[in-house]
Amino acid sequence: MQGRRLVILFSLFLFCFAFLLIHLAFIQMGRGSDYAFLALERETQPVLLEEYPRGEILDRRLQPLTGSFDANRVVVFPGLIRDRQAVITSLAGILGLPVEKIAPYFDGQPCYLPFSLTPGQVKAIREHQWPGVLVLPVHLRYGPAPLAAGVVGYLGRVQSREVLDALSVKSRKSYSLSDWVGQAGLEKYYEGELKATRPKSAARLFVDAAGRPIPGLGVAVDLQSMDPGRQHLVTTLDARIQRVVEEIMDRRIKKGAVVVMEPHTGDILALASRPCYDPRPGGLARYLTLGETGTFTDQTTALFTPGSVFKVVVAAAALAEGIVKPDSQFNCRGSLDQPVRCWYDPGHGVVSFSQAFAESCNPVFARVGLKLGAGKLIDYAGRFGLDNQTITGYPVPRDGRQNWQVVAAPHNLVNSSLGQGPVLATPVQITAMMNVIVNDGVYVQPRLVRELRNDVGQVTRSFPPGPGHRAIPASTAAQVKEMLKLVTTEGVGRKAYVPGYGSAGKTGSAQVDGRGKVNAWFTGYAPLQDPRYVVTVLVEEGTSGGETAAPVFREIMEKILTLPLE
Known part of the structure; x- marks a missing residue:
C-alpha cells in the first residue's frame, strides 16, 4: 500500500513538473521574443529610428506609395552630454540654424532632430564625437511627392480614450494616446495589420531603475530588427x-x-x-x-x-x-x-x-x-x-x-x-x-x-x-x-x-x-x-x-x- 502511494505521489509530481516544462517551453518559444522586447523597453531609453512605426503601403512592383526613404538625422541623448550649451552652440553653427531652434531637443527625452543633413554636415558632426550625439539613418514615411493620397489615406493622433479602447479591441495590439493611426483610406481600413508591435530600428541608452545612464554600456544601435506584428499592404496600383x-x-x-x-x-x-x-x-x-x-x-x-x-x-x-x-x-x-x-x-x-x-x-x-x-x-x-x-x-x-x-x-x-x-x-x-x-x-x-x-x-x-x-x-x-x-x-x-x-x-x-x-x-x-x-x-x-x-x-x-x- 505504501509503495502504491509513493508511485501515485511520484506520478503526480512528474505530471506537474511536465506541465511546468511544457508551459515554460511555450513561453520561451511562443512569447519569448515578446517578453525579451518588453524587458529591453524597461531597461533602456529608446529613440525609434522610424518616423511612423507601421507597415508600408506598396504598389504592384513593391514600391512604397508614400515615397518612404531613409535619411540621416542627428540623434541626441541629453543624459550623456556633458557641456550641453557648448554642444548646442556648435551644432547650431554646423546646421546653420538659430540656437533657440535646437535647444529644446536637448532638454527632454532622447530624440532625433527633424532637420535634413548634407554630407558635409554629417561629416562635421561625426568628427566632433560628442558623447550623446550621433548621426543615424531614420526611416521617413513620406517622400517629397506621395502618390494616391486619396486612396492611401493619412495619419492622425488617437483622439480619445474611446477610440483608443476600440483600436485595442479590434486589432489586439497595444495603443497609446500618443500613437499615430490611420484616419482614412487604406491606412484606416488596414490599421490593425499595418500597426507595428516593435521598431525595426532604434538607438537605446541603458539606464538603471532611477533612469540614470549605466556607465560603460553607452548607446546600442540596432538597424535591422524584424517586427513579427506589422504587415505590409501590396496594392494593384502602378x-x-x-x-x-x-x-x-x-x-x-x-x-x-x-x-x-x-x-x-x-x-x-x-x-x-x-x-x-x-x-x-x-x-x-x-x-x-x-x-x-x-x-x-x-x-x-x-x-x-x-x-x-x-x-x-x-x-x-x-x-x-x-x-x-x-x-x-x-x-x-x-x-x-x-x-x-x-x-x-x-x-x-x-x-x-x-x-x-x-x-x-x-x-x-x-x-x-x-x-x-x-x-x-x-x-x-x-x-x-x-x-x-x-x-x-x-x-x-x-x-x-x-x-x-x-x-x-x-x-x-x-x-x-x-x-x-x-x-x-x-x-x-x-x-x-x-x-x-x-x-x-x-x-x-x-x-x-x-x-x-x-x-x-x-x-x-x-x-x-x-x-x-x-x-x-x-x-x-x-x-x-x-x-x-x-x-x-x-x-x-x-x-x-x-x-x-x-x-x-x-x-x-x-x-x-x-x-x-x-x-x-x-x-x-x-x-x-x-x-x-x-x-x-x-x-x-x-x-x-x-x-x-x-x-x-x-x-x-x-x-x-x-x-x-x-
Whole structure:
C-alpha cells in the first residue's frame, strides 16, 4: 500500500513538473521574443529610428506609395552630454540654424532632430564625437511627392480614450494616446495589420531603475530588427502610371477623378481624385489655410450622374435584346424632337443607330430606352456591375443613394436612358462597365489590394480577383466596340483619339444645374488592337465630355502607353 502511494505521489509530481516544462517551453518559444522586447523597453531609453512605426503601403512592383526613404538625422541623448550649451552652440553653427531652434531637443527625452543633413554636415558632426550625439539613418514615411493620397489615406493622433479602447479591441495590439493611426483610406481600413508591435530600428541608452545612464554600456544601435506584428499592404496600383495621372490632373483638373484599369483582370492601376490633401505632417492644415474648398472624399468611389457614358449599357442591352441593329435608321429633328431635344439644334436627320451613338444623339436613345423598358434597363445595369460598389480589398462603405429600382418610377425612364435622372455611378463602376466591352462581354469586379506580407516577405493573406460573370454575348460586345471606335474617329469624341495606337470610348456630359455646368466624362480604352488600359476621366464643372474630358484621356493614354511593359 505504501509503495502504491509513493508511485501515485511520484506520478503526480512528474505530471506537474511536465506541465511546468511544457508551459515554460511555450513561453520561451511562443512569447519569448515578446517578453525579451518588453524587458529591453524597461531597461533602456529608446529613440525609434522610424518616423511612423507601421507597415508600408506598396504598389504592384513593391514600391512604397508614400515615397518612404531613409535619411540621416542627428540623434541626441541629453543624459550623456556633458557641456550641453557648448554642444548646442556648435551644432547650431554646423546646421546653420538659430540656437533657440535646437535647444529644446536637448532638454527632454532622447530624440532625433527633424532637420535634413548634407554630407558635409554629417561629416562635421561625426568628427566632433560628442558623447550623446550621433548621426543615424531614420526611416521617413513620406517622400517629397506621395502618390494616391486619396486612396492611401493619412495619419492622425488617437483622439480619445474611446477610440483608443476600440483600436485595442479590434486589432489586439497595444495603443497609446500618443500613437499615430490611420484616419482614412487604406491606412484606416488596414490599421490593425499595418500597426507595428516593435521598431525595426532604434538607438537605446541603458539606464538603471532611477533612469540614470549605466556607465560603460553607452548607446546600442540596432538597424535591422524584424517586427513579427506589422504587415505590409501590396496594392494593384502602378506607381509609374499613378504619377503620370496625378501630374496631368494637377495641370488640367481642379475637381474630378481618373481611374486606370488593367483589361481582363479588373486590377486598378491608378486611382486619383482632385481636390486632394497632402498626407505629410501639417499637410491638412496647409490645405485648409490656403482656403481650398471641396471634400476629402475619394471622388473615384463617389456617386455622380454619368450622362451619356451610360449609353454604352443602353446600346448593349438594345442590341442584345434584338430591339435595334447597328444600321437601324432613326430621324433626329434636333431642338424640335420629342420627348427630348438633341444637343445639336439643327438635328442629325436620318441616322443609323451606330451614328446616333457616335454623335450621342439623345432623341434616338430616348426612343430606344422606351422600347427597352425599365425592367430590362435595370437588369442590364446590374449585369454591367453598376449596382455593385464593391472593390476587392478596398472596403469603402456602400452609398445607399444608388437605387436602380427608381428607374422604374413614373416619368423616369427617358432621362434614365440618357444617364440622367436617378442614374448614379462611380468612376470605378464606369471603368468596370467599359471593361465589359473590352473583355468581350464578361464583367470582372475591380480589385485594388493584392495581398498582405509580413516583414520577411511572406504572404499572410491574399485577395484573389473578384467574381466575374457574362454580362452580354461576345457578339454584342463586338458590335459595341465598332460603335465606340466611331466615337473617336467620326463622332463627338475625336479629341480622345490616340495617334499611332488608336482608341475607342464614349463621351458624357451630365447636367448638374440649370446654368450650363456639366460633369464631363470620357471612358475608353487603347490601343484598339489588344487594349492595354481602360481609362475613365471625370472633370467636374466642365464644358462637355468631348471638349473637356476627351483631351485629358488622350494625354494620359499617350504617356502611359510609352511606359515599358513589366
